Structure formats: structure tokens, C-alpha cells
Amino acid sequence: MFRARVCVTTIRQLVQTEGIRCLRVHRKLSGLQRAVGAARWKSSAQQAPLLTAAPVRALADEQISVKGSFLPPRAPVTVCARMHSEDGDLWESFAHYNTNQSGSVNLTSDHSVGGSYSGCEPMGLFWGLQPASGGREGLRLRKRNMETPYTVHISLLQGHVSPSEEPITELAAVTTERWYMAPGVKRIEIRQNGLVGTLFLPPGPGPFPGMLDLWGISGGLVEYRSALFASRGYVSLSLAYIGHKDLPGLKNRINVGDSYFMSALHLLKDHRQVDADRIGIMGLSFGVYLSLRIATLTGANPSCLICINGPIGSTIKISDADGKIQDITGDEKYWTYGDEGYVSFQKLSLPANLPPESKVKIENITCPLMYIVGEDDLSASSKENADMIEDSLRSAGKSQLLTRLSYPGAGHLIEPPYSPNSRASLWSVKPKKLITLWGGHPAPHAAAQEDAWKKILNFMESNLRW
Amino acid sequence: MDRNQCCVKLSIRPSRGLMDEKFVVLVQNILPGSQLTVHALHQCEDGHSWQAYAHYTADATGTVNVSKDCSLGGTYSGVEPMGLLWSLGPVPGSKPGLRMRKKNVQTPMEVTISVYQDHQAENFVDLVPLAGVVVERWYMAPGVRRIPITEENLTATLFLPPGPGPFPGLLDLWGGGGQLVEYRTALLASHGIASLALDYLTPKITLETGKMVDNQYFETAYRVLQQHPQVLGSRIAMLGLSFGTCVTLKMAVYSKVMKLRCTVCISGSHVQPVDGTLEQILTFFKDNGAKTRINEKNEVIWRELLLPIPTDPSLKVDVGQLQCPLLLVVGEDDQNWPAPESATDIKEMMERAGNNHLLTVLSYPDAGHLIEPPYTPHVRASSFKTLDTRQKIMALWGGHMVAHSRAQEDAWRKMLVFLRENLYGGSNHYATSFSHL
Numbered sequence: 001m002f003r004a005r006v007c008v009t010t011i012r013q014l015v016q017t018e019g020i021r022c023l024r025v026h027r028k029l030s031g032l033q034r035a036v037g038a039a040r041w042k043s044s045a046q047q048a049p050l051l052t053a054a055p056v057r058a059l060a061d062e063q064i065s066v067k068g069s070f071l072p073p074r075a076p077v078t079v080c081a082r083m084h085s086e087d088g089d090l091w092e093s094f095a096h097y098n099t100n101q102s103g104s105v106n107l108t109s110d111h112s113v114g115g116s117y118s119g120c121e122p123m124g125l126f127w128g129l130q131p132a133s134g135g136r137e138g139l140r141l142r143k144r145n146m147e148t149p150y151t152v153h154i155s156l157l158q159g160h161v162s163p164s165e166e167p168i169t170e171l172a173a174v175t176t177e178r179w180y181m182a183p184g185v186k187r188i189e190i191r192q193n194g195l196v197g198t199l200f201l202p203p204g205p206g207p208f209p210g211m212l213d214l215w216g217i218s219g220g221l222v223e224y225r226s227a228l229f230a231s232r233g234y235v236s237l238s239l240a241y242i243g244h245k246d247l248p249g250l251k252n253r254i255n256v257g258d259s260y261f262m263s264a265l266h267l268l269k270d271h272r273q274v275d276a277d278r279i280g281i282m283g284l285s286f287g288v289y290l291s292l293r294i295a296t297l298t299g300a301n302p303s304c305l306i307c308i309n310g311p312i313g314s315t316i317k318i319s320d321a322d323g324k325i326q327d328i329t330g331d332e333k334y335w336t337y338g339d340e341g342y343v344s345f346q347k348l349s350l351p352a353n354l355p356p357e358s359k360v361k362i363e364n365i366t367c368p369l370m371y372i373v374g375e376d377d378l379s380a381s382s383k384e385n386a387d388m389i390e391d392s393l394r395s396a397g398k399s400q401l402l403t404r405l406s407y408p409g410a411g412h413l414i415e416p417p418y419s420p421n422s423r424a425s426l427w428s429v430k431p432k433k434l435i436t437l438w439g440g441h442p443a444p445h446a447a448a449q450e451d452a453w454k455k456i457l458n459f460m461e462s463n464l465r466w
Numbered sequence: 467m468d469r470n471q472c473c474v475k476l477s478i479r480p481s482r483g484l485m486d487e488k489f490v491v492l493v494q495n496i497l498p499g500s501q502l503t504v505h506a507l508h509q510c511e512d513g514h515s516w517q518a519y520a521h522y523t524a525d526a527t528g529t530v531n532v533s534k535d536c537s538l539g540g541t542y543s544g545v546e547p548m549g550l551l552w553s554l555g556p557v558p559g560s561k562p563g564l565r566m567r568k569k570n571v572q573t574p575m576e577v578t579i580s581v582y583q584d585h586q587a588e589n590f591v592d593l594v595p596l597a598g599v600v601v602e603r604w605y606m607a608p609g610v611r612r613i614p615i616t617e618e619n620l621t622a623t624l625f626l627p628p629g630p631g632p633f634p635g636l637l638d639l640w641g642g643g644g645q646l647v648e649y650r651t652a653l654l655a656s657h658g659i660a661s662l663a664l665d666y667l668t669p670k671i672t673l674e675t676g677k678m679v680d681n682q683y684f685e686t687a688y689r690v691l692q693q694h695p696q697v698l699g700s701r702i703a704m705l706g707l708s709f710g711t712c713v714t715l716k717m718a719v720y721s722k723v724m725k726l727r728c729t730v731c732i733s734g735s736h737v738q739p740v741d742g743t744l745e746q747i748l749t750f751f752k753d754n755g756a757k758t759r760i761n762e763k764n765e766v767i768w769r770e771l772l773l774p775i776p777t778d779p780s781l782k783v784d785v786g787q788l789q790c791p792l793l794l795v796v797g798e799d800d801q802n803w804p805a806p807e808s809a810t811d812i813k814e815m816m817e818r819a820g821n822n823h824l825l826t827v828l829s830y831p832d833a834g835h836l837i838e839p840p841y842t843p844h845v846r847a848s849s850f851k852t853l854d855t856r857q858k859i860m861a862l863w864g865g866h867m868v869a870h871s872r873a874q875e876d877a878w879r880k881m882l883v884f885l886r887e888n889l890y891g892g893s894n895h896y897a898t899s900f901s902h903l
Contacts, residue, residue, distance in 0.1 A: 048632055048698065050658050050890055056607045057482035070890040151608060155629070172658075173629030175609025182481045183576065184600030204476070204580070204598035233475055233597075465473045465495055 051156045051172035060178045061416045066107040071099045078157040081125040093128040096160040126418040127446035138426030146227045149177035182231035196240040200230030206273035209464035211236040214287030219243020235274045257319035261294045278464045282306040292360040304463035308372040309382040313354030344437045350381045362392035370403040374410035378439030407448035411440020417450040476597035491532035496524040503582040506550040516554040521585040552871035554843040563849035571652040574602035607656035621669035625655030631696035633660040634889030641708025644668035660697045678745040685723040701889045707732040715783040728888040732795040733835045735808035736783040737772040765847045765862035767801045775811045786819025793826045793884045795877045797833030801864035833873035834865020840875040
């Protein structure tokens, strides 16, 4: 009863101070009626429901199963997830369910009837996370510290509520951890021979197959995919090539060349725990261009290539082998601007706009290549580049090397599964604030990440372990 | 570099599990039909090493799945998904009488699981494995809070589950070895029960004053739990093992303060001087000390101290007056306490009184005294320091490894169901039928 009274007061305040439209008030009042009914039930029986998750400590690419029990039968409940990023931003998600006749709800088999996702989505609470309203804009969720987990707090709430919009009654909660490094995986900072990277070693004697992991032009050192590869038994090297304080030259230019990337490959090949004949290269976005380019360098000979949403050429020159730095040509002429300060880089990678001399000779590739396309990629002309690769390989009689995966509704940032996609995020603050478009719609993008990751791991198994 | 070695893939899911959670150990990309050994190694907090191993043959797809395939020998045989943990034993050369018990429950137990070529049985430390991974086993789920309790002269630790509560509560008592033992309590909190581990034989107040605690100590612990803002005062259970069952039964029947929702008694007895203090109960046991037996291995058997089960009602807790559900867990090979005989007598007393609908007995052939949470190694005998004489003896607990390990797994699962049904479910006071257990 007390809780119901609180609800009414708060709603009155909301009506007065926020001027909610009639429709929303009506929806809230019907929710209130349900809440009152539930509160009446709650105070007489004093039963606390139970919320469980298994495993409570999982790797970030693993599914967990969330269940609620000892709830009233056939009753509306909301399950919501909350977590803080390393920068302190609050991310949240929620879904509406109805308990079954035994008073249970199981996110692995039941259907969400509303919220951040709908339908049967066992991991929807995780990929459906959104920045909480009122927070900073243009956020993207990316973990920097690999040695600690994300802590995600999952709650069971009374009725079908929107946790961010109304006062909530938390009935039960469970805390889950999402880890990028499996126990025993070692993280080693690499700052030798001019290289800037992080090496992840699986536990055990080895030898292990190796992976070179390359990301996009926003630069820095992105470790989470490598950490997960090592957790699956691969020695994986995340390599920085632009925008890192330990790299030479200006931060907004690529000041390293072919010799830098060969050096990285050699670090893997020469490592006593790596089988030099079983090394793969993975690239996302601009990393695709680098992967393809490295693959055709003399002496590289990777065993497989995995490319996600990236170009076969580049409007940005990378440094010569002898270290001379080329000026970045004005590739800003290919930037397109939308409303509200959005910028898209999609045209940069249109094959017609790529300098012919920069295009990698795909016909010289001798190893299996997996190319992954997000069909809603707003940042790169992925489909067009995939077509070019397919044509080149066909002409060279090497069609059997290509595995092409294409995902409708998926955007540019096809990353390890169960992490939220950002359709757009902050690109720059200076000289002016720009938000860049990545594309992708929540549910299909999440499905693409999950499916692509499985296929990537299988592809690696087939090509690097046998 | 051996071509084969690169291919072998060893994975354990989950890699970070709770202590009572099952895992799946999968070895892949081995030569089909080849022989291999899966090995587990754990170093305890006290520095001792424990190991287990099993022999397998890879199937036609080059895979060994420990959950599905048959071990052909080693420290366990047959299909045993968790055999690598419960068959752990001290490595050769270890001192006798060891028992594995985690003191720091805030860190995980780390086990290294490795795969070796061929069927190996010794000198693992000299061999190079084909693969090795580390698996963590936790007593505390994330978000569980550990709160030391020292108020009102208690020596206790409270473990609170994550979330708003209110949670049902539980008082957790161990036996004659004393100390503050937290691991079972931490696990129960990981399952949603606000649990209080209580040291009642060697608490600070006893060590300082030399005096044993009285009934009030337990009632104080109950009140502390009941009054906690995140605990549901109307749903508090009590769990006792060994000597802890004496206290549990006594409080459940005779305490005017404690209104227990349900009780669990593992490997114990109702035999004690009724209305006796803790001190008097211990004296009663000591007075029967002559019935101690020592076997040919110099192991001490204490089960006969309380036998035969007395007919004198002043020497048994009057379980006919029990008003809440009672779960009794009994190992039929218990060499330390006459748990099976006591269970039989308890059943008869309750049948005569007409309250046996409250009783559920789980009785396990070939299980011993120490029926603990599952997937930790069974020890048939271990070093034990008696409270009064502080003498170190080798206590015979009983039990045979395979049967005992199965008993632990089954009893724990059923105990959690029992606790959940009584503490979370049903608004009526009377027991739900547990015949399905």
C-alpha cells in the first residue's frame, strides 16, 4: 500500500512538472493500477522472488541464461540491465515479460513483449543496452582494461515499466560479470622494434596458432577482440598504427609503413609459443585494407584472412617502406554531411574513389579469405568492395578461397557478440563536433554479430588448427 | 614443433564457475582413436598440491568430452563430468591426513586442467602437456557481500545476496572442529539466501573468557539476522552439520526466541542431555569417551559414543514437538556420528507424535560423515584437533569416494530445493510434500 501511495504522488508531480501528454498519463495510470494490485499481493504474502543467472561470470562472447522464479503466475514483469562503462556512463536495457503458470520467467525461451527488444532474445539485455537518457551523447561502449570484467546488474521489476521513465520497484537482482580474458590468459604490452601493440597468450605450453588483429582509422590500441581470441586458444596481437602516443609523428597520420606490419608478423612468427605456419590476419574497416595489403607482401604468407566492412584501397597513403611520411591527401572531399552534424565516410571507400595505385592486388592472395558485409554499413562501401574482391578472385580462378557473409540490417561495427551497437557515435570534438554514422539496427546487428563471430571462430579453427 | 600439438584444443565451460556448478571439459582436434590423459592440478592455500587424472580414448571425430565419454582409469572411471574435481587427492609425497577447505572465500579456487598424450599415471610434473587451461571455481557470486559480525560478542560472518532483498535468512553451523567456516555460507548467499556463518565453539568470547557460549548466543545470532533490514525475519532457516545438528535440533524444538521456517541437519544426532548447555552436551560426549574405537590404521572412530540410541527421553531432543520442516541428510558409512541410527529414531519419534509429515530423510549408502557442497575431494580420514585436549588425531569420517561424491551432489541439490521451497515459496506455514525429492 505504501508503495502504491508513493507511485501516485510521483505521477502527480510528473504531470505537474513535466506536462506529460494525456496518452502517457493514461498509460502510467493503467500501469499504476497493475502496480497497486501487485503491491496488495506483495504485502500480504511477503514472498520475495528469485532472479538467477548462469554462469554469473562469463566471457563476453558467451551466452548466459537469466531466470526469474517464485513470482505470481501469469503476471507482468520487467527485467532490466544496468552497467557503468569505464568512463562512468550509465547504460541500461529492459524487456517486458509475462510469467508462466508456475510463476517463472526464462529469458532463454520466453518472448519479450516490449522494451529494448522483442521476441525470444536470450542475450537481448546485453546487446540492447543503450546510454541512459540525460547522459552524454554519441557514446560507444568499448572496454579498455582487459583484466577486469564489466559488471552488469540485472533486476526484476514489478509490472511492465520503463525503468528510465518511472520510479521502479526492484523485486530481485543478480550481478553478472562479462570477462574478455579467460583465466590463465596473459596480457603482454609490446613496445619493441618500434612496434606498439598488446599480445595476448593463452594458458598452456603451446604452440598455438597466431592472429594479427587490426582495427580502423580512429586508431589507438583496441584489445578486446584479441583478448577473446586468446581465451579461445590463439596467440593474438592487437596492433596500433595511428593515433597512439607511443607511435612516431603526428597523431592524425599513419606514420608507419609496410616494414612495421611485417615486423608485427615476425613478432608472432618468431614467438616460441606460436606455430609460424599458422598465422591469420583480421581487420575491421581500414584494418581490412591493411590486412589485404600485408597478405600480399613478400614473406607474409598468412594462413587465412578475415575482413569486416573495409576497403581494398585507401585514399590515405601510408608511409613508404623507407619511413618517409606522405602527406594525407585531402580525403575530406569524400566526407558527406547529414543533418544534425552527422558525417559519413562511406564514399571514401567507394571503389571509384580509391586511387588505383593503392588498390591491393587481390589476385595475388593465396589463402582463404572471409569477407563480412553489413548491408546497412553507413561508414564504408562494404558491398562494393566485397564485389571487387569477388570479381578479382573469380578472374584469377581463385573463387574457392572466398567466403562471403552478408547481413541485412547490420552496420559497420560488426564486433564480438552481445555488445550494443552504436548506430552513430562521436567522431571528433575539434575543430568541430562531429558525429559519425556507422549504421545498423539493433536486432539484426546483434544477430549479425552473433552469427559472424561463430563463423569467424570456425573459419579460424579450420584454417589455423588443422 | 609437433604438428599435432598445435591442433589440440582444450576448453572448459564455464571457465569461471561457482563451486557447485557443473562444467564441460572438451578436448578437440586429437588424432581419432588416440589415447590421452586429462589431468587436474590444484594448489591449496596451505601450499599442498592435489591432483586427479583420467584416461580417455578420442572418438572418431578426434574429440574427448569428459561429460559424455568413459574414463578408462585413473583417479575415477566411467562417465563422470565432475570427476576431475571430486577425485582430487594429495600428490604423492604429501603428508597424511590432509583435507581441502578454503579459508578465503573471496578468491576463487584455481585448477589447472591439462591434457597429456597417452595414458599417464605418474610424474606429471616431468611431462609436457599437449594443452592446459585454468578454470576458476568461486564460492561467492558477483555482488554477494561479505560482512564480518562482531556485535554482541558474536564471532560470525554474514553473506548477503545482491539485490534489494528482503532475503530469507539462514544460520549456518559446522561441527566439533570449531573455527569460523565460511564457504558453505558464501555459496548459500550466492543462491539468494542471506546466510550467517557462526563460530560457536571457538568464538572470540570463549577464547578470551575460557567459557563456552550458552543458548543465548545462538538466539542473539538469530536476532541479529532477523533484525537486519534486508532479511525477512519470518523466513529464517538453520543448517547444522555434525555437532551443529545438536544445536540446530535443540534450538528448533526448545527455543522460545527462534521461530525457524525450516531446518537442515547433516550427519548428526538428536541424542544430547535435553536442556543442557553447550558445555554440558560436550561433557556428555566426553563421558562416553570409552566407546571410542581405534582401528588398525590408528584412525579414531567416534560413532559409538552415542550408541545405542537411548530410550530415556531426557537424553534426546523431543523431535515430536518440532513445528517446522526438517531435512535430515545421512551417510550410511558415517564413522564419526551415528547419523543413520539417529535418523531412524527421529523418524519413529515423529511418527509417534504425528508430525512426521515435516520430516524428509536423505540417506546415502557408502557416504561418510563429511557431506559437504559438491565437487570437492572426499577424504575418508583426516587430521583432527579435539577441542578439549587440543590433541591431533586421525579421525575416520567414512565414505567411499564415488558414492560419497554422488551423495554430496544429490544432497546439495535437494537441500537447495528444500530451502527454496520453504524460504521462497508458499505462504502457508506447513510443509510442502517433499516426496518428489
